[in-house]
Amino acid sequence: MSTPARHQVRQSFERAAATYDQAAGVQRLACKILAEQLPQSLSATPRLLDAGCGTGYALPLLQAFAPTAEVLALDLAPAMLARAHAATARIQGDLECLPLATACIDLYWSSLAWQWCDPARALAEARRVLRRGGHFLLCSLGPATFTELRQAFAAVDDYPHTLDFLAGDTLLQLAQSAGFPALELRCQRATVHYPDVRHLLQAVKAVGANQLGPGRRTGLMGRAAFSRLRTAYETQRQAAGLPLSYDLIFLSGTA
Numbered sequence: 001m002s003t004p005a006r007h008q009v010r011q012s013f014e015r016a017a018a019t020y021d022q023a024a025g026v027q028r029l030a031c032k033i034l035a036e037q038l039p040q041s042l043s044a045t046p047r048l049l050d051a052g053c054g055t056g057y058a059l060p061l062l063q064a065f066a067p068t069a070e071v072l073a074l075d076l077a078p079a080m081l082a083r084a085h086a087a088t089a090r091i092q093g094d095l096e097c098l099p100l101a102t103a104c105i106d107l108y109w110s111s112l113a114w115q116w117c118d119p120a121r122a123l124a125e126a127r128r129v130l131r132r133g134g135h136f137l138l139c140s141l142g143p144a145t146f147t148e149l150r151q152a153f154a155a156v157d158d159y160p161h162t163l164d165f166l167a168g169d170t171l172l173q174l175a176q177s178a179g180f181p182a183l184e185l186r187c188q189r190a191t192v193h194y195p196d197v198r199h200l201l202q203a204v205k206a207v208g209a210n211q212l213g214p215g216r217r218t219g220l221m222g223r224a225a226f227s228r229l230r231t232a233y234e235t236q237r238q239a240a241g242l243p244l245s246y247d248l249i250f251l252s253g254t255a
Contacts, residue, residue, distance in 0.1 A: 020206060051110040097125065
């Protein structure tokens with residue numbers, strides 16, 4: 001699996017901060033599903049980490065779950081972090097190198113941020129900062145994400161237009177190797193529909209998921225290329241519109 005350079009990830013989500021919330025329907029769904037896996041109980045005054053908090057949608061969910069908790073919001077992009085108001089503390093930092101002490105976190109939560117990371121590094125850091133018996137909740141993206149988009153772009157050029165996301169079983173094996181002995185794996189498909197290709201691409205851009213990864217197209221598509229993309233995507237149209245799928249992978253358990 002190849003991952004984009006960290007500065008590219010930061011820049012992409014810096015640009016998307018102002019538009020993220022209006023297009024983040026699947027991201028909100030992922031948080032709600034992940035919240036169903038929150039543990040039955042925590043210590044009296046736990047410390048919770050939202051790793052890759054984005055604009056902070058999950059923070060009220062975490063605070064409602066544990067009203068006495070110290071909730072830390074961490075994100076790579078300062079512009080995203082600036083919008084995450086419902087937190088005890090906001091920390092600008094990298095999931096691959098957390099600016100936190102070892103064994104200081106009771107619950108590590110990360111929803112739809114890991115797909116832009118080196119999973120082995122992010123796992124090692126998550127394991128490092130969790131206290132013994134601490135809880136781990138993760139949602140990431142699997143290889144069937146954006147299948148329809150890849151298929152349509154194949155009619156336009158040979159550039160990779162999405163990342164090669166890890167399969168759930170592979171991510172689970174990496175987690176076990178990192179010291180998470182008993183995690184539960186769950187996968188779920190979510191599909192969003194759009195009226196046309198232009199709106200679909202605008203939604204992908206609005207959440208910062210475009211123009212990431214090595215070998216990508218760096219210039220704008222011309223009119224002819226866009227026309228080929230539109231024609232190719234139309235062959236996949238469903239009654240609700242043009243589909244765009246997210247392959248959601250959930251991992252939960254203890255350290």
